[in-house]
Amino acid sequence: MMTDRALPPSAKTAPVLQVRDLVTEFTTDEGRLRAVDGVSFDLHAGQTLAVVGESGSGKSVTSLSVMGLLPARIGRVAGGSIKLDGKDLVGISERRMQRVRGNDIGMIFQEPMTSLTPVYTVGDQIAEAILTHRDISRRAARARAVELLEQVGIPEPKLRARAYPHQLSGGMRQRVMIAIALACDPRVLIADEPTTGLDVTIQAQILELLRRLQAETGMAILFITHDLGVVAEIADRVLVMYAGQMVEEAPVEALFAQPRMPYTIGLLGSTPRPGASALAAGAAPRLRAIPGNIPSPRALPQGCRFHPRCTHMREGLCTTAAPPLDSAAPGHQVRCARWRDVATQEART
Amino acid sequence: MSAPLLSVRDLRTHFPVRGATPFSRKKIVRAVDGLGFDLQRGQILSLVGESGSGKTTAGRSILRLIEPTSGQVEFDGTDLLALNAAELRATRRRMQIIFQDPFASLNPRMSVGRIIAEGMKLHGIGEGTQDRRDRVAALLERVGLSREHMTRYPHEFSGGQRQRIGIARALAVEPDFILADEPVSALDVSIQAQVLNLLQDLRADLGLTMVFIGHDLSVVEYLSDRVAVMYLGRIMEIADARDLYARPTHPYTEALLSAAPVPVPGARGQRVLLKGETPSPVAPPSGCVFRTRCPIAGPDCAATVPELREIGPGHRVACIKRG
Incomplete structure (x- = not known):
């Protein structure tokens, strides 16, 4: 079943964020390194896309590229476009980009402690974020900061506004980061592994909070994660990346029910399911792990980048030419030369 | 049983x-x-x-x-x-241990062979160097690596491979x-x-x-x-x-x-x-330690440790x- 929110791009209004053929490169001692190679996606208001x-x-380099936060001099967007409401962000000045961050795009990261200043109270830091982007009095900004703390579910917000980051727990600090990200009502929130490192009960609270805030504000969320459980819970659409490329993109239900790219199939097979026990059947049923190792960006395989680890690999077909993205269904793209055969074989097992 | x-x-x-402060209670x-x-x-x-x-x-x-x-x-x-x-x-x-961080738990200056053989030597397992080398090779194969990896150093391996080395080291002394x-x-x-x-x-x-x-x-x-x-x-x-x-x-x-x-x-x-969140273990709640976050806690939960x-x-x- 496809929910309305997971409809393919063309079916609805113009996307808030549209990324086309993004290429991001880093200059290293050993030459140029292509960390992102041709990523495209549309992000619509009220929708969550998980990468x-x-x-x-x-x-993560994809999200840093969108935010214009690639390390200066080393990293650069070498190709493609990143359009916010139709206006390309690639190549605009840092001054203008600063206005975009905070005003139109809010951000939260994995480690909230490193993103907060230890010497100011959290109330001051939220007020500062508001004052940078809005022409209001300091008093009004402080009042708004307390409101925001309340909105992100911090108990006794007036009191907590006067606390310093180290006085708060990891979960509370992430709530403060979300309050800062929301300070100017952004239309896009970029959340890069925001619950990684948090305990599961706290993670559940943060995911619940993001869902509620999205329902209230209609913001679009670009959610970067490695955790398929979190993806299943928060995403409308999913983009799977491997070795710098997008290898599959689909509505969340389709991705979990009919994964087409052997890498996605392998990732799902690697994740223990609820009710799965190695002992249940007596003999140990093994997880369907992906053999081999993740390739280094310095030595990417020829042809399909996944072929050395792929159980469906065909010599020649997969080892020489890089497969293009193919459409497996409306709104479902896959980068695999053999996806039809793979689908038939998987259906049999 | x-x-x-x-x-x-x-x-x-x-x-x-x-x-x-130095004067506050321990x-x-x-x-x-x-x-x-x-x-x-x-x-x-x-x-x-x-x-x-x-x-x-x-x-x-x-x-x-x-x-x-x-x-x-x-x-x-x-x-x-x-x-x-x-x-x-x-x-x-x-009784052996396998650690979380495969980057911190292997000595970077030792070859993989030495890392695995060290415990055997310490506990007198194996008869002589050649026998221990054969045992190391067998252990490496047991954990999905190969004999050739013996002379390499930890930094040459990925996280998953290092964890396999850590497992081989634990198994070396036949725990x-x-x-x-x-x-x-x-x-x-x-x-x-x-x-x-x-x-x-x-x-x-x-x-x-x-x-x-x-x-x-x-x-x-x-x-x-x-x-x-x-x-x-x-x-x-x-x-x-x-x-x-x-x-x-x-x-x-x-x-x-x-x-x-x-x-x-x-x-x-x-x-x-x-x-809320887990209370500090310095001042755990009285009675049942979970009661401050428990959806079904009652007054009697504060009185006794269940x-x-x-x-x-x-x-x-x-x-x-x-x-």
């Missing part, structure tokens, strides 16, 4:  | 912490506060809990890598807490028992599955007994025979894995299981959302409202 991948997949 | 290989009774590990962190369980040979018991639950301290206290304050740890009939240093060293051959302290938490999902499969094979082939410390509930469900859910240094519920996941009885277990995201869209059912009561075969719960 999922393992280390080195390029998921 | 035969005698358990490992039997832990009322284990407590308390740490003194300094107050804010405080005590009750990291582990009355832990008890039996573990049969060939079984895997998992300790699960969130940060501050004491699961890591509990594991290390069992091996006396951290000295417990009181209690009893009986390993194959020997009380570990009564052993002197030399006796403990000898017993440790039979009966392994403490696996979050061994897959730092690994990517596709690599994590490889290591879980390996642990499963080793248990089946070598009959290893294991205490597995973890926070990922689906990993724990997949791997364990028995599961103990910890909160603030205590066991809230302990049962056979299948029983615990099918019939979670303690309100904390319920909340923990319902909070864990599952890789099935739309599967999120009725969620027990816990309010004991672990048997509610079914091998299923024990510390809650006066349930069971």
Whole structure:
């Protein structure tokens, strides 16, 4: 079943954020390194797109590219476009980009402690974020800061506004980061592994909070994660990345019910399911792990980048030419030369 | 049932912490506060809990890598807490540990061959260098690496491969028992599955007994025979894995299981959302330590510390409202 929110791009209004053929490169001692190679997606208001991948997949570099936060001099967007409401952000000045961040795009990261200043109270830091982007009095900004703390579910917000970051727990600090990100009612929230490192009961609270805030504000969320459980819970659409490329994109239900790219199939097989026990059947049923290791971006395989680890690999077809993205169904794209055969074989097992 | 290989009774590990000023009163962190369980040979018991639950301290206290304050740890009939240093060293051959961080737990200056052979030499396993080298080669193959890796150094390996080296090192001294302290938490999902499969094979082939410390509930469900859910240094519920996941009885277990995201869209059912966060172990709540976050707590929960009561075969719960 496809929910309305997961409809393919063309079916609804213009996307808030539209990324086309994004290429991001880093200059290293050993030459140029292509960390993201041709990522495209549309993000619509009120929708959550999850970008999922393992280390080195390029998921975080994709989000840094959109935010214009690539490390200066080393990293650069080498191709493609990143359009916010139709206006390209690639190549605009840092001054203008600063206005976009905070006003139109809010951000939250994995480690809230490193994003907060230890020497100011959280209330001051939220007020500062508001004053940077809005022409209001300091008094009004402080009042708004307390409101925001309340909105993100911090008990006794007036009192907590006077606390310093170290006096708060990890979960509370992430709520403060969300309050800062929301300070200017952004239309896009970029959340890069925002619950990684939090305990599961706290993670559940933060995911619940993001869902509620999205329902209230209609903001679009770009959610970067490695956790398929979190994806299943929060995403409308999913983009799977491997070795710098997008290898599959689909509505969340389709991705979990009919994964087409062998890598996605492998990732799902690697994740223990509820009710799965190695002992249940007596003999140990093994997880369907993906063999081999994640390739280094310095030595990417020829042809399909996944072929050395793929159980469906065909010599020649998969080892020489890089497969293009193919449409497996409306709104469902897959980068695999053999996806039809794979689908038939998987259906049999 | 035969005698358990490992039997832990009322284990407590308390740490003194300094107050804010030199004159303020000394405080005590009750990291582990009355832990008890039996573990049969060939079984895997998992300790699960969130940060501050004491699961890591509990594991290390069992091996006396951290000295417990009181209690009893009986390993194959020997009380570990009564052993002197030399006796403990000898017993440790039979009890090995696999660490979470495969980057920090291998000496970067030693070749993989030396890392694995070191324990054998120390405990006098193998006859001479050649025999030990053959054993190292066999171990490397056992964990999915190859003989050629012997002369390489840890930095040449990926995280998953280093974890395999750590497992080979633990197996080198032919232990009966392994403490696996979050061994897959730092690994990517596709690599994590490889290591879980390996642990499963080793248990089946070598009959290893294991205490597995973890926070990922689906990993724990997949791997364990028995599961103990910890909160603030205590066991809230302990049962056979299948029983615990099918019939979670303690309100904390319920909340923990319902909070864990599952890789099935739309599967999120009725969620027990816990309010607030784990209290500081310096000042745990009186009575039941979970009561400040418990959705069903009543006034009597503050009065008494609930004991672990048997509610079914091998299923024990510390809650006066349930069971």
